Amino acid sequence: MNATGMTQESPAARIGLGLMRIDALEDAAIRELYSGARQAGVTLFDHADIYGGSWHECERRFGEALRLSPSERAEVTIQSKCGIRIDQPGFDFSAAHIVRQVEGSLRALGTDHLDRLLLHRPDTLVEPEEVARAFDELEAAGKVRAFGVSNHTVGQIRLLRTAVRQPLDVDQVQFGLGHAALAAQGIAANMAGTPQSTDRDGGLLDFARIEGITLQAWSPFQYGFFEGTIFDHPEAAGLRAALDRLATHYGTTPTAIATAWITRHPARMQVVLGTTRADRVAESVAGAGISLSRAEWYELFAAAGYEIP
Template identity: 60%
Template sequence: MKTFTLPGTDLVVPNVVLGLMRIQDKTDDEVRTLISAARDAGITFLDHADIYGTGVHGCERRFAEALRLTSSEREQFVIQSKAGIVKDGPYFDFSYEHIVETVNGSLEALGTDYLDILLLHRPDALVEPEEVARAFDDLSSAGKVRAFGVSNHTPGQIELLRRSVSQPLVANQLQLSITHSPLVAQGVTANMEGLDQSIVRDGGVLDYCRLHDITVQAWSPFQAGLFDGPFLGSDRFGELNAEIDRLAEKYGVPAEAIAVAWITRHPAQMQVVLGTTTPERVAAAALGSDIPLTRPEWYGLFRAAGHRVP
């Protein structure tokens, strides 16, 4: 498993992350088996959010109940959670009160004294950056959160926060897969008139994050689009799956590993967030951590997914 020091922190992290948004209905043994499979594969970075599961903090509490980590065991994991989405609305809330209340709830549910990283979950159109800054300052000074970041934010939204927030924003969690990759694909066809792929829709967020040492965390790495099913094994992506299978055979790994490798091969040094609760798939995907795809192989997968390469 490839690791690196997360810019803006002293955390040494793997480039594959285990997301825990689907563990609410898992038994203690199932949760422990999942975490054990991840650890055996070198994945010690766990991704939570207050809204995952039934009710608020459902999956966080399920995790804590199943693992019952001692303080020394807790130190072996990097635990990240998120705040800002109010499901009952639905709406978003980056107010001081909501951020602090959410973190306190996450700490209680997880049975820990601190979060390694807190992300603001989706952009709040009514954000007041001074409120966010005050929340971050209080959480940091109290030792409750060690590092901060965002999720699904554009460069402009991040700049607005950075004008008030004193801590570095160390991560931006964004949807990315071979088939859903506008943040990569646009730059490949820059300045090509009349081509939909060339339209800038995200403000150049990938390049922005690279320029500002913000680590991109790629969620839904196997999803074809926005929650419309996986591309692996799908008849909709016959050419892509044929290319994935060819490379899987070459490198002696499962197909999931090639899908992960396409992301980790990018020099932006991104992290891949896995959402599966199947231990075997976690182990399979983790094998993609440091597969050295060549440029022709990387671009071959990109083209097979339907993207234009001039």
């Protein structure tokens, strides 16, 4: 604990590595990425049953390339997600689907448990009691140790909590300088006539802080919804210039500054990277160790095109 009573943690604890893009990598490249992340201090590895385009493809590539020893497995947090169907339209939070997908993830990853399971995208046909039944069964069998959600609003979390006993203390959401609605909305909440004031998540950012829910920022560097990165998108030239200026000021890289922008928020989010390059993982870990000033945080926010009323 430090003088303000807050727990000290390493910058690497704020960074996770997402494995959504490893399907095209050779085994050796997967090993290089993993060991580079581990050397940088990263322990959180993020999967989903749908990554790679067919069920469990990226999980399988990860499991087969790495074949983690029991001692290495014990040192890392492996989380996966389910609930999006790729074999039929929509979403599926039925108990049978959740249990089946977790069992598939365990086989593909070559592990006997997930450290955490996230429900990937809200299923409006959800029956919270069914989710509760699946979670209880998976927990009792030792197959999943903790649970959370992804892309869920405040209301959707509260609905699940009417039946689910386990804490839902992670929500993985899209957040970064290229899509900062999570924070931008609250800043403009009372500004009629600006799209930024539209409440899309029921005040998730503040709810997460009040309830101790860790927000995990996915696609931290994407511009919009998979339109390229904030580092090279033509419409993000002003943002890139601001990132470059601060990178020079701190003697670091734009990737580090874009990471620092997320980790500077007092919601203490984790950043789920999608890079396939170990050097970029290390850059982000370095960024998580930089504490931007308020002025710098808002300068980047404005450079990303958001309004400061």
